[in-house]
Amino acid sequence: MAGPTTAERGKRQQESSGPPSARRLRRRRLRTIVILAVAALLLGGGGTWVLYGSAWLRVTHVSVSGTRVLTPAEVRDAAAVPVGAPMISIDTNGIEARLRRKLPRIDTIDAVRAWPHGIGLKVTERAPVLLLRDGKNFVEVDGKGVRFATVSQAPRNVPALELNVSRTGSAAASLRRFGIDRLVREAVRVAGDLPPSVAKGARALQVRSYDDISLALGDGRTVAWGSSENGSAKARTLTALMKAAPRARHFDVSVPTAPASSGS
Template sequence: MAGPTTAEQRGEREQESSGPPLARRLRPTRLRLRLRTIIILAIALTLLGAGTVWLLYGSRWLRVERVSISGTRVLTPEQVRAAAEVPVGAPLISVDTDAIESRLRAKLPRIDTVDAVRSWPHGIGLKVVERTPVLIVQKGGNFVEVDDDGVRFATVSRAPKAVPELELKLSSTGSTGASLRRFGEDRLVREAVRVAGSLPSGVARIARTVKVRSYDDISLELNDGRTVAWGSSERGALKARTLTALMKAAPDARHFDVSVPTAPASSGS
């Protein structure tokens, strides 16, 4: 079989020698285009980042101009605004909302929770939830308010309406003394708070005093002079239902005992 002719062999050598030099010429061009694209993108991103930083921190468009307050009942918006110390005029992005919340809780113990939020483009919003007293403790001529966590959060000159007064009838001797040594005064206060929180709404409105003698000897005195032996704070929901039923069954009774809710009693007329 005859091999390729001399002309064919010369054509194949020319074709082989022409390929690689062309690829070598195109490769630097592609690299330059790719490098140019990377440089342009890097410059664009740098400018965009610098512009964003300037807009957030350097411009006058996104600065704190107002502080809005919501949720106050006893406190005034002016009191909250003064305690918050929001840096009006500062860049909105730089305001430390956690620090604002901490200042408010420290300076105004009446505040239970607070949420400080940015309100773009110019505001800070403070959403406040105040503590609600469930008991009061007389102290001199004033009254200390106690919330449902047992926190004594404020002293007021006038007792709030429909909030019973706490009386601690504690002694260092006998069963009362043993209860005081075992649980401590703070724990007994919390037990009284639990009782106050368990009262039926109709009874809570007319409760005048919650008296604590020991852990399992807590009683109520109502505005009309009727009394309720509640016992401990345990099984509060059942005791509340039992007391409601007992008061309906014996409307003229002066004393009710739900300390053992499965065996309630009433007496007096």
């Protein structure tokens, strides 16, 4: 088969090269692409330098909010935020994990960057609902059953948790089945279900077994609560029973459908 003629080759070459205006347009496009690529590289390098190398976006202060018992200084010391480091390099998840490990009183912690120069630490502390006696000190127990702090002075209006679990008989079986930690959690559930008016005057929660939890009030009255089950129903029954028998000294709501009161 014969190849293209000289005329045909010339025509193809003319079509590929195009008129001068088309060639200039292609050169402009190529220059634009090169310029944009160089600009992107410069901007990327400049942005990296601003974030990591410059003094503009570095940590200069750490703020703490939400503390009640802890002091802001204690939180800052435990957080160990590297002041002077680039903001972008701060490991906020690591700070949160470190604070929970070093300060068990902290329930939740939110570490955030406060651009351009700050780190904010928002703290929620655990609140004691029961106290366990430990020699002359007290162990604070929160609403999740976590023993989070030992203090020398009992906080006001927090009842004591008295674990009077026998090692013999049915109480021993309950101890073997549930364990001390479970019994503590059951007591915490009871404390959370108490009517506010009763909780305010509570002196101690006494645990003898899973099914034998009672309450001692500051005025000498007692309440047999039973297990932690049906707590809301027991609370309503206790409120009604105390109104119906204001002179009674002992109340039994262990079976909320068949409550009882005695003494005067």
